[in-house]
Amino acid sequence: MSDTVLADAPPIDTARLERALTGWLPGQRWYAGKDRPLRTARVVEVGAVTSHGMILLVEAEYADGGPGQLYQVPIAVHPAPRPPDGGHVIAVQDDESVIEGMSDGTLVRELLHLVAGEREHPRLAFRSEPRCAAWPPPGRVAGCRPLGVEQSNTSVVADERYVLKVFRQLHTGTNPELELTRALRAAGNPHTAPLYGAVETELSDGPVTLAVVQGFLPGAADGWTRALAAVREGRDFAEQAYAMGGAVAAVHRDLAARLGSRPMDEEHRTELGEAFRTRLEQALAHVPELAPYAADLRAAYADLAGLPPGPTVQRVHGDLHLGQLLCTGADWTVIDFEGEPSCAMSLRAERHSPLRDVAGMLRSFDYAAAHGAAPDWARASREAFCRGYADTSGTDPHAQEALLRAYTLDKAVYETAYERRNRPDWLHIPLAAIARLTGRDPAPAP
Numbered sequence: 332m333s334d335t336v337l338a339d340a341p342p343i344d345t346a347r348l349e350r351a352l353t354g355w356l357p358g359q360r361w362y363a364g365k366d367r368p369l370r371t372a373r374v375v376e377v378g379a380v381t382s383h384g385m386i387l388l389v390e391a392e393y394a395d396g397g398p399g400q401l402y403q404v405p406i407a408v409h410p411a412p413r414p415p416d417g418g419h420v421i422a423v424q425d426d427e428s429v430i431e432g433m434s435d436g437t438l439v440r441e442l443l444h445l446v447a448g449e450r451e452h453p454r455l456a457f458r459s460e461p462r463c464a465a466w467p468p469p470g471r472v473a474g475c476r477p478l479g480v481e482q483s484n485t486s487v488v489a490d491e492r493y494v495l496k497v498f499r500q501l502h503t504g505t506n507p508e509l510e511l512t513r514a515l516r517a518a519g520n521p522h523t524a525p526l527y528g529a530v531e532t533e534l535s536d537g538p539v540t541l542a543v544v545q546g547f548l549p550g551a552a553d554g555w556t557r558a559l560a561a562v563r564e565g566r567d568f569a570e571q572a573y574a575m576g577g578a579v580a581a582v583h584r585d586l587a588a589r590l591g592s593r594p595m596d597e598e599h600r601t602e603l604g605e606a607f608r609t610r611l612e613q614a615l616a617h618v619p620e621l622a623p624y625a626a627d628l629r630a631a632y633a634d635l636a637g638l639p640p641g642p643t644v645q646r647v648h649g650d651l652h653l654g655q656l657l658c659t660g661a662d663w664t665v666i667d668f669e670g671e672p673s674c675a676m677s678l679r680a681e682r683h684s685p686l687r688d689v690a691g692m693l694r695s696f697d698y699a700a701a702h703g704a705a706p707d708w709a710r711a712s713r714e715a716f717c718r719g720y721a722d723t724s725g726t727d728p729h730a731q732e733a734l735l736r737a738y739t740l741d742k743a744v745y746e747t748a749y750e751r752r753n754r755p756d757w758l759h760i761p762l763a764a765i766a767r768l769t770g771r772d773p774a775p776a777p
């Protein structure tokens with residue numbers, strides 16, 4: 332540890348800022364309360380980083396009386412009503428503009444230098460992973476640009492070498508992104524981006540991970556983009572899907588080796604079925620279109636208790652889809668290990684069958700195929716993925732078909748709620764899959 336950072340908090344009018352945040356928050360892509368009536372956005376914690384930049388923790392309070400949500404909003408205060416180029420305005424107060432902090436290069440650079448220097452701070456802990464050739468940065472970080480993709484968090488690329496990823500919806504506990512990528516890097520797994528450091532804080536109920544710094548993979552295309560291009564150009568995707576299967580299997584192997592695995596006993600299978608059922612009942616409240624399939628879904632989940640022994644459980648990715656694999660040369664890198672952003676950390680840290688991730692990928696090929704693929708494109712991609720997975724792990728995902736089907740149905744139910752909130756025009760994609768998998772749709776499987 333070196334010197335202590337003592338940045339005086341920039342002066343802000345909290346009441347006015349809260350009014351501005353209440354209007355601004357619902358417009359953000361990562362805001363998860365879109366289907367609830369927001370009463371107010373309340374600033375609950377502040378960590379000053381520079382004399383003009385700070386990290387705010389903002390509690391979204393809802394008029395429905397249900398639990399609030401905690402969000403991270405870094406801000407920068409500029410001494411002019413007109414923001415600097417690229418700055419996203421949250422509020423204009425008198426002669427000053429309050430801009431979203433991740434659109435402020437000075438604040439982003441300062442956060443990276445604090446992580447690199449492992450500085451002490453009264454509220455925030457800046458931690459660096461062990462030194463390596465690429466870290467820490469040799470000098471001052473110069474250029475910053477937003478990653479600029481639709482996402483649950485906000486990432487900025489610095490000097491085309493580093494990614495600072497700020498988590499938006501916060502929960503108490505260590506974010507699995509930090510825990511799992513750390514374990515994979517320690518295992519020497521080649522399918523993850525380098526992890527360089529993190530920003531954490533301590534709230535009254537425990538630690539919270541605010542951000543991670545990772546290596547930027549230049550020129551990497553994500554699997555979703557690649558799959559959509561293949562669909563639109565009428566190309567087969569089996570070779571890429573096979574390689575993806577191998578990468579995911581290697582990630583599972585190393586997560587099991589570093590963080591443990593154990594047999595999935597009957598109690599665990601029963602609890603899993605109950606958790607799937609709870610998700611279904613919650614989704615039904617927002618997605619009444621699920622009602623015709625509810626009985627079949629409940630039956631598939633109830634069947635889990637009686638499955639023969641065999642499956643194992645371990646830490647898994649938890650939210651795997653084509654967009655979470657980046658193509659780096661001939662190989663694939665798995666990113667975004669944070670799990671489902673709306674879930675508590677204790678839930679995300681639960682052990683699952685690796686089939687949960689396999690199911691996520693199978694669903695994703697289905698999503699890509701919905702954009703115009705030939706009828707057997709999704710099936711061929713799914714089979715190639717499973718072959719690649721089996722060849723690396725020695726276990727064919729289809730050997731536990733009932734479990735794979737239940738995970739796939741659960742993911743599709745999750746997707747219906749996700750699409751209702753974020754992309755109602757896409758709701759038909761998971762609904763069609765549920766119809767197909769429950770045999771309620773006479774159309775042949777793609």
Ligand SMILES: Nc1ncnc2c1ncn2[C@@H]1O[C@H](COP(=O)(O)OP(=O)(O)O)[C@@H](O)[C@H]1O
Nearest residue numbers: 478480482483484524546547548553654666667
């Ligand atoms: N290390 C990286 N190198 C290059 N691009 C990246 C890297 N990490 C993420 N990306 C890009 O940013 C996008 C969003 O990142 P992700 O970690 O999935 O964020 P979120 O949690 O917000 O979904 C990815 O789909 C990918 O295109």
Ligand SMILES: O=P(O)(O)O[C@H]1O[C@H](CO)[C@@H](O[C@H]2O[C@H](CO)[C@@H](O)[C@H](O)[C@H]2O)[C@H](O)[C@H]1O
Nearest residue numbers: 482483650652653654667691694695698746749
């Ligand atoms: O933001 P994240 O990447 O962590 O994940 C969320 O958003 C995803 C959408 O981008 C969503 O994935 C769903 O849409 C994908 C296509 O855009 C598709 O490939 C996936 O199969 C489908 O689940 C994901 O579920 C959500 O958690």
